[in-house]
Amino acid sequence: MSFQKKTRSKILQIPGTKPSILNNTLLISSGVPSLDSLIGGGLPVGSVLLIEEDEFASYSQLLLKYFIAEGVICGHHVHISSADKTPEQILQELPDPIVNDPGTSKKPTGSDDMTIAWRYRNLPEVQSVPSGSTIGHYYDISRTMDSSFITAGKTSFCDISQCDASSKSPFMNPHYSKLLESIHTCIKDHSFGVTTTQTERNILRIGLHSLGSPQWNEEGWLNEPNDPSLFRFLYCLRSLLRNSFAACLLTIPTHLYEDSGFVGRIRNLCDSVIQLKAFEGSDKEKNPAFKEYRGLVNCVKLPHLNSLMPLVPDTMDLAFKLRRKKFTIEKLHLPPELSETASRSQEDPVLTRKSKLDF
């Protein structure tokens, strides 16, 4: 009887990916490391991440750009589609990657040594991003990515903004069927399918901007409340992704839909759902309790591929911050009480709130 050393099966080595320690899925970064840690280390390949847009879509669009930029940096194939603007425009507006991450550089300590609250000195620092993750980069949103990063062979577009309905599909709205067709051909042409034997694997990233916005509607198709095209599209998209080395991030302006059941069906068809609620243009923008944050993050659904339960984070009270070089999702804290008036009144506006990041 001979013992044989158990050899590990050959793990796929694709740049920009890592295997999940939880459920044996392959993960890619969403471009925002703190978002990765929220959804269990990264976006599982083969899944759909839905970002529900904030009212003015500025932050959801930023997340989409991070996702695409991460793909460009890792050398993944990127497929972009939009009806509100041309996909080329989105590709041109990608943020610039930062070579030495601000997350890894140590903060200088000493100047704010706790002299009065000295008991807190020994407490571990709150980390928004767990160290040790090997995927994900930080980006500088004040500069756009150098076009030399973008290789022409690894990008493809599906422009809905100017197309006219040429194919009359009885199954779904022609815009959606056109997009689905383009994704299908992209998977087939570049052999991203799991069944194809390929020596060198790559990942396909699909970024869909503002899906289901009024720009996607087509005349002559069913009226909006009963239009099943979006659901049919999402079904088909998910089944396509499950059988290929591809992941999709899509943003949907769900605040435009009146029917909550409509939104519920959309959420049901995506693997993970993150809702953004920006303070911009609302009363909360001037509320001192929220002055450190740009908006709230509502974790509607977390991915649970290959497992019964998703990885549940410590808290669901999350908010996002935006700095020039960093978009972070953090636990929602109240700010320290520094004002002279003891009570924190809701109406009290913060008058001197001017940072570099105000557009």
Add this chain to the structure above:
Amino acid sequence: MLKEIIRGQEKAPIVMIEDNLDSSGVPLLRSFIRNMSQNVKLHLVTYEYNPQSLLCDFDSSAVQLHSVGDPLQWDGPAALHLGTDLHQYFESLPHSNEEFSVVIDCISRPIHHKSTSHMCRQIGMISRLPKLSQIVFMIHSDLHEMSTTCLLEHTASTGISILPLIDQTYTGLCSVLHKRQSGKITRLKEHYMLNASFDVIESEEFKPISQMLNIVSDAQPNPAANLTFNLSLSDKEKQDRSQLVLPYVHNKLKSNEGQVQISGAGAKIFYQPDEADDFDEEDPDEDLDI
């Protein structure tokens, strides 16, 4: 803000004017037509108003009229009617290579005729025409549901909603929601003043009276202003205070010093606590060397 938008100093590619029966948006629309026709070629599409009444006595040489009458096409096929695909209509117009802008007097009728999302897509497609500089349209918000105005507001880059006038010294009051290309959102209420030729001469932010009162009472009294004794510290005093080592501060430096001193003396205390000892392992204040 409104003045800059009308004068074209603030870029607003898609402007929506929302009015209702009580407060009309026509004067503001005239102001837009006047300012836009001075800069570029203007296409005025009228569904509802008489184009001459909108143009007043402006120099109309730069304005091309597209009137929608004859909805049932009794007078033969018309180029422009209620069901016309506006995007295709403007695309097929013979354009020279100069920029142009589009004003639609009221899109309430085509919305009722077609659908909201169809109109949104039409406006979006027109705004993406390569030579278009600006598109302005008006809508009667009291004729539609909230969702309609929401969808249009989402499509538009700037929404101007006319409000009932409070201060009679001004021509009108409106709330402006302006989305800049960079993503900056401005939402404010503004009074505006138009002159006889519908040029905007002034627009300033509207402040409700309660807010104005707040500003007056905002100055808080300083209780430490008139005291017979000294309550504040000078810089020198503050510096001295910061250098004082407080007894409870258990810093590394101090504990190291203490150990050195003991070992330097060459004496060590070995103490074995026995059962009779009431040895407290906990150090609630963390100020003891256990």
